[in-house]
Amino acid sequence: MNFRIEPIADKVFGAVVSDVALATIDNATFDELYQTFLEFGFLVFPEQFLSEQQNIEFAQRFGELEFGALPLANQRRSDNGEFTQIIDVDTQRMRTNIGNEAWHTDSTYWPVSSKCALLSAVKVPKQGGQTELADMRAGYATLPDELRERAEALSAFHSTEYSQANDLGDFPQRDKNSIYHGEAYLRPLVKTHPETGVKNLFIGRHAFGIPGLSRDESGQLLKLLLDHVVSEPRRVYRHEWREGDLLLWDNRSLLHRACAYDYSEPRVLIGSRVKGDEDSELAYYPDDPRAVIGRQELQHELNILRSERA
Ligand SMILES: [Fe+2]
16 A cells, blocks of 8 residues: 555544645555545545645546535635635525535535545634534444335435525525526435445435425434434544645545534635536436426425425
8 A cells, every 4th residue: 555544443434544645646546545435435634735726636536526626614715815704604605504514415406416525624713613424334234124125215305405494494595507406306315336336325404305205204214314324423423624634525425514613713625526427426407307396396395494484
């Protein structure tokens, strides 16, 4: 091995990788790292201090990007490139960030969900603001047989309009070019990882409306499955950020969430997100006849949530 791997103590997943410089890594080392990533589900690379361009270039080794070096920050960038002015917590941008404090996997509300994500820490608050990860592979493997068989047969719709409404009571302005686009994508509750062949649960805050179940049954089952995944400390890791860290995780098999912090204190993470493969991460596109029902189910669900909160 061209680097050092230290599995995270007392966890069923994750490793810290050191003695490697991601900015200048060669292809052979990347191939080894890639296998390590598949095996552990997430990797922590301390003290990398990647520039935004280096973050993008490393991310591109994993595939086509959804976005590269996007500031996931509570500060606006001023003309000189520095992050300065704190963004008001009532803005849509901060409400979206705060929504991500509930367990989710990225981009399940797009036709093609994400393959993996990378975050580089630039500014870290004194307290809170950690990133937590949870292993849906071990979550699936430890389900009671009856529940596992039940989950195998079911799917749920995914929408971030749903999750913002359900988690925060927010009903953001709909815009088809934003993440609040009015579509909901149906995805099976159990996913077979396209590269390892290992099965995992595939759930999170964006999931709702399991076809064939009542609204209550669906909500209860999704909650039961999520609670199962995160109830065992060995399946949950909390990353205490240090400036310069890079965190990489597999969105096909892990949940994650941000932890709350004092929003008046700067927190700047630079994120790149890699697109999933159409063969394994595509639900369908909005012009597909199957999209109609998702759109209707979302509208129906939002109407209920609105009336519940009126
Ligand atoms: Fe996320």
